[in-house]
Amino acid sequence: MNRRQWMMGSLLGAAARAAAAPGAPKNIVIASANGTRACARAREILDAGGDTLDAVIAGVNINEEDPEDSSVGYGGLPNEEGVVELDASVMHGPTRRAGAVAALRNIKTPSKVARLVMEQTDHLMLVGEGALRFAKAIGFQEENLLTEKSRLAWLVWKKSLKDGRGHSNWGEGLASPAKKPAAWLREQFPKADEALLAWAWEVAVRPPSGTINCLALNTKGEMSGVTSTSGLAWKIPGRVGDSPILGAGLWVDQDVGAAGSTGRGEENIRVAGAHTIVENLRQGMGPREACLDALKRVARNFSNDQSKLAQFDLSFYALRKDGAYAGASLWGGPRPRRFAVNDGGESRLEPCVTLFDQRP
Ligand code: ASP
Secondary structure, three states: OOHHHHHHHHHHHHHHHHHHOOOOOOOEEEEEHHHHHHHHHHHHHHHOOOOHHHHHHHHHHHHHHOOOOOOOOOOOOOOOOOOOEEEEEEEEOOOOEEEEEEEEEOOOOHHHHHHHHHHHOOOOEEEHHHHHHHHHHHOOOOOOOOOHHHHHHHHHHHHHOOOOOOOOOOOOOOOOOOOOHHHHHHHHOOOOOHHHHHHHHHHHHOOOOOOEEEEEEOOOOOEEEEEEEOOOOOOOOOOOOOOOOEOOOEEEEOOOEEEEEEEOHHHHHOOOHHHHHHHHHHOOOOHHHHHHHHHHHHHHOOOOOHHHHOOOOEEEEEEEOOOOEEEEEEEOOOOOOEEEEEOOOOOEEEEOEEEEOOOO
16 A cells, blocks of 8 residues: 555545544434425435535425425415415524515415525515515416315315304205215316315315425534425415414524424414424433423413313424434324434434323
């Protein structure tokens, strides 16, 4: 071995040791359970040396553009008037900047608009009509975000609303030939199969929760996060959940770590969950403990009354600056919630730690 080869060998050895050193930052992405593809995409960008915010936004765009994800972006379940309204927030650790949009209509990728609010304005958050006008001014095209699948689910929900006598304005008319709602739906949506109709009834009766939160750390110790959602299905137009609220649905502190959430936004806003978790990390709690503490604050707001708490779920995700991470949910049970992780290779789902075992 000549001197040059010896030096190269030592340098490579040092690099390998540095990469493996415990506590050293690494490329890692975590997300809510619907984010396995997002984590993989974000991780590819990190591995290519890309920016952490570029990575998480590109990851989340997969869900935002996917008509099959009925909780995010295009194809999201609409508000009570059948209009899809989207919320999103982004935070870029290295520059400590943030942006958000809420109740944004007709634009598929609210996370990109949130980023432009951060980069192109002196504001942090734009909502409703103003957010749409801003997006159009920047060059986004308006599109109808209501897919046939979501329109079906919305109509089923409208038909499920009954007055005190069990009557529905969207049901069979008194003078009309009796037609059961299921038969009517089959006529209206001839391509809908039994599985799709069953799904529509299910989401009408039990409005589902869903959102994507995605957090990234790179080998330089830089961190960013994004949360994007179509919010609560059948919400009152203009309702804003936790996802675009900085400190609730998302918080990144470049010195400490990042956190985000999915689930019932109203209860998260009341504990400023993501900010609480990052502050818990700063005080020395591990990611699991930090998330569980935020969930305990949610339970405390209901005096730990499990019959009330059983009516919703809420999940938190935390990524510490050294790469330690966790997902935590209010409720366990037969199918406990999971979250997505990619720290190399394929994304995997890991179980969330839960505050309560089983709904009463
Ligand atoms: N957190 C979202 C909201 O409250 C919805 C969800 O994740 O289910 O808007």
